[in-house]
Amino acid sequence: MSESIKSVKETKMENVFECEYEDGTTRLCTKNLAPGYSVYGERLIKYNGIEYREWNAFRSKLAGAILKGLKENPVKKGVKVLYLGAASGTTPSHVSDIVEKEGKVYGVEFSPRVVRELILVAQRRPNLFPILADARFPQSYMPLIENVDVLYVDIAQPDQTDIAIYNAKIFLKEGGSLLLAIKARSIDVTKNPEEIFKEEASKLERNNFDVKQVINLDPYDKDHAMVLARFKG
Incomplete structure (x- = not known):
């Protein structure tokens, strides 16, 4: 999904990131410790060679x-x-x-x-x-x-x-x-x-x-x- 990602920024929380999509929406995300694998159907995001997992606040x-x-x-x-x-x-x-x-x-x-x-x-x-x-x-x-x-x-x-x-x-x-x-x-x-x-x-x-x-x-x-x-x- 890297083509839809505009940026990944650090938040004030250690190892918690904010992923911004091209449409302007933002989501929390974390670096994936198990690249290539999602846990609950969350979106996997590649940005600058690092894979992140979208963190759904309605599920967590x-x-x-x-x-x-x-x-x-x-x-x-x-x-x-x-x-x-x-x-x-x-x-x-x-x-x-x-x-x-x-x-x-x-x-x-x-x-x-x-x-x-x-x-x-x-x-x-x-x-x-x-x-x-x-x-x-x-x-x-x-x-x-x-x-x-x-x-x-x-x-x-x-x-x-x-x-x-x-x-x-x-x-x-x-x-x-x-x-x-x-x-x-x-x-x-x-x-x-x-x-x-x-x-x-x-x-x-x-x-x-x-x-x-x-x-x-x-x-x-x-x-x-x-x-x-x-x-x-």
Whole structure:
């Protein structure tokens, strides 16, 4: 698709780029760690000899958060990430691109069927490690994972914030970052989502987190927010 590309520019986020097409539209993109292969049907872009993957914000909450004004992306080159709710690998594959071969992405997913798809993605990504496990029981995967710089949590559970806190206490380094995708409708369908976002952020504050930002992900994900927090240990 290089003939339709006007430019690829760096953003303020490390290893996150903006691809501008000839028609003037722009999209986020990441350098493809597995050239020639897409993960979820995303467009592959070649520019100045480098292949990029278009990053669809309607398919990835992290991309949505970046477009909605995330102040800092703790996912950077060389960091270690524990990703709870890795699913079939859409966002984990972009995280894999960003951290490059020097980094590691431990992808925990509960569904055996979905993990099979994640394994196929990981076969071409030496820094992505699929783990079939329940995030509510981190002891089951404790032997497989070292302490990490970033904990990314995207799980549809009523106690999703408690699960994030529990895993952080075991795996997240002091001063490490949490990216928590809050799914309001999984917590309480009767409450205003904004109220839920505030309550869950307060819960983090009570558990040694410094909440840096709460981003409503609409229109990319309705009734969802991304929380960026720093773990004080």
